[in-house]
Amino acid sequence: MSKNITLLGSTGSIGTQSLDVIRSQGYEVFGLAAHKNVDLLMKQVMEFRPKAVCVVDDDAADKCRDAFDLMSGETPTLLRGKEGLAELATLDGADIVLNAVVGIAGLAATLAAVETNKDVALANKESLVTGGKLVIDAVKEHEVHLLPVDSEHSAIFQCLQDENSKKALSKILLTASGGPFFGKTRKDLENVTKLDALKHPNWSMGQKITIDSATLMNKGLELIEAAWLFDMPADKIQIVVQRQSIIHSMVQFDDNSILAQLGVPDMRIPIQYALTWPQRTHGCAPELDFNTLKQITFDTADEETFRCLAACKKAITKGGLAPCAANGANEEAVALFLADKIPFLKIGKLVEGVVDMERYGEAYTIENVYECDKAARAYVREHI
Known part of the structure; x- marks a missing residue:
C-alpha cells in the first residue's frame, strides 16, 4: 500500500536510514525537513520530489531558496525556522509524520502533527521525555497512533500487539548495549576524549545520541520514554545490558513468561515497522544469521559509574x-x-x-x- 511520508530530520542518521526504507517500500515523500545540511537535503529533494521542505537555520534556508531557483520543473514550498518545522508537520497530504529531529527541538512538531490528527512515527524520544503528559494527552484526545522508532521501544511495541498481552504486562526489560565504556571505572573515564566516546560498538548513529550512549544517558531517556509510551511505572522497567545488541528489549507477563524481539542492530528494521504497521513487508535490512551468532550475554547496568x-x-x-x-x-x-x-x-x-x-x-x-x-x-x- 502506498503511503505519503513527511520526514523531519531527513539529513541525520535516522533520517537517511528512513529514506532507505521509504525507497525500498516505494513510498512517496510529501515533506522533508533539515536543520542546515542543504547539500544533502537538495540531493534528497531531487530524488524524492517532496511538495514541501523546511530548513530551520535561516542562512541555510536562504541557500536552499537559491538552489530551488536553479531547479527545473515544480519546486517545493519552502518553510523556515522552528515555526516552519511545526507547520510542515501539520500540512495535509502526509499519511504519517516521522519525527527524527534531535532534542527538545522536536517537541513542537510532534504536538503539531498530533493536534492535526496525524499518526506520528517517533524517533524523537525527547518529545516524551520533556513533554510526555502533553503528548500522550493529545494522542488520546485526537485518537491517533504514536508509533515508536527507537529499536527498544519498537521491540516492546511488537511484543504487545494484542490486548491480552497489554493487560498481563508486569515488567519491561529494556536492553542496553552498555556503550563503548562498559566495564570501565570512573578512574578509567577521567581522560576520555570525544573520539573515544564516539566509537559505539554496535550502532551507527549521530554524534549526540552516540555520546548519550557512552554516558548511558540515552538509556535513561529511553526509560522515561517507555514509561510514557506503555503507561508503566518506572520501577517496573528494568535495564538489562545485552552487549551484542541482538535482543532489542523484552516484556514479562503476570505468569513470569517473557517475550523478546531479536534482530540485527540495524535501525531500518524499527523504522520500517513504524511505517508499515500494522503490516510486515520485505525490507532492506539483513537477516539475523544464527549460524554465525556465537553468544548472547546479559549484564547489569552500572549506575555508580x-x-x-x-x-x-x-x-x-x-x-x-x-x-x-x-x-x-x-x-x-x-x-x-x-x-x-x-x-x-x-x-x-x-x-x-x-x-x-x-x-x-x-x-x-x-x-x-x-x-x-x-x-x-x-x-x-x-x-x-
Missing part, C-alpha cells in the same frame, strides 16, 4: 518537569563536551545537579516545559 542513568531514574521518580530538566541539562552538557569545553564525567555531574534542585512542581504546560529547559541549560553554563 554512569551517573546519567541514575539521574534519569531519580528524575522520573520526582515526576513533573524533572525529566525535562534532566534532558535540557544533558543537551547543553553534551554540546559543551563535543566542543572540548568540559570533561566526559562532568556531563553526569551536571545532569545530577539539575535533577537534585528543589523544584519541578510547576504546572505541566508547554510554556513551563520550555522555561524548565531554559533554566536547566543556564544551570549547566553556570557550573562548568
Whole structure:
C-alpha cells in the first residue's frame, strides 16, 4: 500500500536510514525537513520530489531558496525556522509524520502533527521525555497512533500487539548495549576524549545520541520514554545490558513468561515497522544469521559509574518537569563536551545537579516545559 511520508530530520542518521526504507517500500515523500545540511537535503529533494521542505537555520534556508531557483520543473514550498518545522508537520497530504529531529527541538512538531490528527512515527524520544503528559494527552484526545522508532521501544511495541498481552504486562526489560565504556571505572573515564566516546560498538548513529550512549544517558531517556509510551511505572522497567545488541528489549507477563524481539542492530528494521504497521513487508535490512551468532550475554547496568542513568531514574521518580530538566541539562552538557569545553564525567555531574534542585512542581504546560529547559541549560553554563 502506498503511503505519503513527511520526514523531519531527513539529513541525520535516522533520517537517511528512513529514506532507505521509504525507497525500498516505494513510498512517496510529501515533506522533508533539515536543520542546515542543504547539500544533502537538495540531493534528497531531487530524488524524492517532496511538495514541501523546511530548513530551520535561516542562512541555510536562504541557500536552499537559491538552489530551488536553479531547479527545473515544480519546486517545493519552502518553510523556515522552528515555526516552519511545526507547520510542515501539520500540512495535509502526509499519511504519517516521522519525527527524527534531535532534542527538545522536536517537541513542537510532534504536538503539531498530533493536534492535526496525524499518526506520528517517533524517533524523537525527547518529545516524551520533556513533554510526555502533553503528548500522550493529545494522542488520546485526537485518537491517533504514536508509533515508536527507537529499536527498544519498537521491540516492546511488537511484543504487545494484542490486548491480552497489554493487560498481563508486569515488567519491561529494556536492553542496553552498555556503550563503548562498559566495564570501565570512573578512574578509567577521567581522560576520555570525544573520539573515544564516539566509537559505539554496535550502532551507527549521530554524534549526540552516540555520546548519550557512552554516558548511558540515552538509556535513561529511553526509560522515561517507555514509561510514557506503555503507561508503566518506572520501577517496573528494568535495564538489562545485552552487549551484542541482538535482543532489542523484552516484556514479562503476570505468569513470569517473557517475550523478546531479536534482530540485527540495524535501525531500518524499527523504522520500517513504524511505517508499515500494522503490516510486515520485505525490507532492506539483513537477516539475523544464527549460524554465525556465537553468544548472547546479559549484564547489569552500572549506575555508580554512569551517573546519567541514575539521574534519569531519580528524575522520573520526582515526576513533573524533572525529566525535562534532566534532558535540557544533558543537551547543553553534551554540546559543551563535543566542543572540548568540559570533561566526559562532568556531563553526569551536571545532569545530577539539575535533577537534585528543589523544584519541578510547576504546572505541566508547554510554556513551563520550555522555561524548565531554559533554566536547566543556564544551570549547566553556570557550573562548568
